[in-house]
Amino acid sequence: MVRMSADGTPRRRRLSPEQRRAQIIAEATRLVAERGFNGISLQAVADACGMSVPGLLHYTGTKDGLLVAVLTHRDQVDLEVAGLTAPPDLIASPRTVLDALMEHNAGQREIVRLYTVLNAESLNPDHPAHEYFTRRYMESFERLRNLLGPHYADAEALSHDLIAAMDGAQLQWLRFPEQVDLVEAWNRAADAIFAAAAPAKR
Amino acid sequence: MVRMSADGTPRRRRLSPEQRRAQIIAEATRLVAERGFNGISLQAVADACGMSVPGLLHYTGTKDGLLVAVLTHRDQVDLEVAGLTAPPDLIASPRTVLDALMEHNAGQREIVRLYTVLNAESLNPDHPAHEYFTRRYMESFERLRNLLGPHYADAEALSHDLIAAMDGAQLQWLRFPEQVDLVEAWNRAADAIFAAAAPAKR
Numbered sequence: 334m335v336r337m338s339a340d341g342t343p344r345r346r347r348l349s350p351e352q353r354r355a356q357i358i359a360e361a362t363r364l365v366a367e368r369g370f371n372g373i374s375l376q377a378v379a380d381a382c383g384m385s386v387p388g389l390l391h392y393t394g395t396k397d398g399l400l401v402a403v404l405t406h407r408d409q410v411d412l413e414v415a416g417l418t419a420p421p422d423l424i425a426s427p428r429t430v431l432d433a434l435m436e437h438n439a440g441q442r443e444i445v446r447l448y449t450v451l452n453a454e455s456l457n458p459d460h461p462a463h464e465y466f467t468r469r470y471m472e473s474f475e476r477l478r479n480l481l482g483p484h485y486a487d488a489e490a491l492s493h494d495l496i497a498a499m500d501g502a503q504l505q506w507l508r509f510p511e512q513v514d515l516v517e518a519w520n521r522a523a524d525a526i527f528a529a530a531a532p533a534k535r
Numbered sequence: 536m537v538r539m540s541a542d543g544t545p546r547r548r549r550l551s552p553e554q555r556r557a558q559i560i561a562e563a564t565r566l567v568a569e570r571g572f573n574g575i576s577l578q579a580v581a582d583a584c585g586m587s588v589p590g591l592l593h594y595t596g597t598k599d600g601l602l603v604a605v606l607t608h609r610d611q612v613d614l615e616v617a618g619l620t621a622p623p624d625l626i627a628s629p630r631t632v633l634d635a636l637m638e639h640n641a642g643q644r645e646i647v648r649l650y651t652v653l654n655a656e657s658l659n660p661d662h663p664a665h666e667y668f669t670r671r672y673m674e675s676f677e678r679l680r681n682l683l684g685p686h687y688a689d690a691e692a693l694s695h696d697l698i699a700a701m702d703g704a705q706l707q708w709l710r711f712p713e714q715v716d717l718v719e720a721w722n723r724a725a726d727a728i729f730a731a732a733a734p735a736k737r
Contacts, residue, residue: 371659446658453655456648456709457573470710493715494724497703504702505695507658508672513695522696522728529727 354392356382358406361399366443370400370450397461400451404465407444411437417476427480428527431495435519438503446507449500470496486531498522556594558584560608563601568645572602572652599663602653606667609646613639619678629682630729633697637721640705644712647705654702672698688733700724 360381481488562583679694
């Protein structure tokens with residue numbers, strides 16, 4: 334039952350700062366997915382949260398800050414999707430982890446587009462997302478290297494090659510959604526890369 | 536010997552429109568390579584050509600038009616570097632063609648950066664370079680498919696996978712120039728992809 338305030342309008346539940354931040358990220362993610370990130374405005378996100386734009390900016394800083402918050406949240410979801418938040422001895426094979434991520438990505442086109450465009454733009458060291466992306470790549474290389482290390486000889490190079498295959502396939506899928514099937518393209522590339530990888534010495 | 540005009544200043548040779556356009560593209564390409572494309576202005580390109588900005592715009596339209604002209608020129612150079620302007624019976628193996636392109640790219644970082652950033656930004660259909668990139672990919676797929684067709688069974692998928700590997704490797708090399716060797720990364724990916732490719736049925 335919706336509780337009413339004295340003037341008969343629905344009373345808005347007070348959100349804690351953490352809840353407010355989660356709400357902002359959820360609404361911004363939803364709007365990016367629906368309209369593309371060029372199509373969203375701070376005003377639209379603020380409206381969706383029942384806030385003013387200055388109120389929104391208090392939580393996220395600039396629009397760039399909001400986008401980085403959306404991406405950081407996506408990274409956390411990705412870790413869960415990939416099963417990487419499980420205890421180390423329960424983590425599946427590297428291939429299973431990567432397959433799960435790419436299948437997940439195939440269902441969230443606008444988030445992948447946001448990632449792809451900001452990634453390229455932020456090659457410029459002055460870009461507000463430059464540090465975020467550089468750190469994200471380094472963490473991804475390291476995480477993947479640790480997963481691959483017990484199985485393959487050159488886990489470092491292999492981690493780079495697999496991530497390059499993901500990025501390259503996503504770029505084509507984003508431009509040619511009718512012709513390119515992301516999961517198929519990924520599977521072909523991953524089959525080839527894993528088949529060529531030398532096993533770890535024992 | 537520089538010919539002088541009546542007032543003693545060097546007389547500027549009259550350039551034909553084609554020569555002028557070639558000069559603009561050459562200077563813009565040089566400036567992009569030296570300063571990055573965020574660092575170049577229409578004014579700087581106009582200065583380098585001894586023209587006014589309105590004079591420059593007469594030839595290239597907007598700054599976006601100038602960037603597309605730079606990229607189109609690069610594509611022509613690439614065709615020559617790859618030996619693809621030779622008569623069909625003189626064209627080398629697909630792998631040799633692609634290796635030549637990637638070695639060439641390893642020496643023109645700022646052009647590759649320009650390509651990478653505009654490529655991602657132009658996923659948006661409203662971007663001024665959208666048509667250019669979509670056409671460029673389709674032409675690249677077709678050209679590569681024709682090269683691969685006599686040798687491999689699924690030339691279509693193979694053309695996609697090889698171009699994805701190029702794009703993905705370039706993205707990492709642009710972000711981590713100290714850690715990532717573009718030619719090495721390409722060779723690893725190409726070795727794996729070609730090794731996994733089924734030969735054409737005869």
